[in-house]
Amino acid sequence: RKEVEQDPGPFNVPEGATVAFNCTYSNSASQSFFWYRQDCRKEPKLLMSVYSSGNEDGRFTAQLNRASQYISLLIRDSKLSDSATYLCVVKGSGYALNFGKGTSLLVTP
């Protein structure tokens, strides 16, 4: 079983819609959690860190449930430019980032 599991996707949503991505992780000792965004043929870029208290950055809200080992990302009022692959990332006490497979989002006019 992979350490980080994500919704298979793809998600096709109209502009303005709200979309949610889910992710689970298997290592209860994991310490840091992130969402990365990866555009087609580009490198992954850090979108936001995820904290137990939940955190928001504009239209993006990330939440972490340590008891359930579950991470989510909510995007409100989707824009065409939000179309990308969203990677759930978990980090232990070391340096290595453990990536999920990614969930593809396509926002349509």
Next chain:
Amino acid sequence: EAGVVQSPRYKIIEKKQPVAFWCNPISGHNTLYWYRQNLGQGPELLIRYENEEAVDDSQLPKDRFSAERLKGVDSTLKIQPAELGDSAVYLCASSLSNQPQHFGDGTRLSIL
């Protein structure tokens, strides 16, 4: 600030040929990573350097892959000989110790 620079951007070779990728990390970043990303998958760590020392190479296929970071700055990743299954995007990332990692554009390798 210049980001992580990788070259070449694309590489197409025949199987059994050697290939090398180059990475220049962000200035001042002591930690350098090589990841491999297969189609439809997330990146997976191959090797991590702290300055010039490889401190985590447990996922590097050592029979055909090698890497070096001689002066603790630039790094090269080599495959010899390449196999069909090596087709992937090879991503380099750098960080200041355990701070957030910044990725380069990657080298897209195709094996014929």
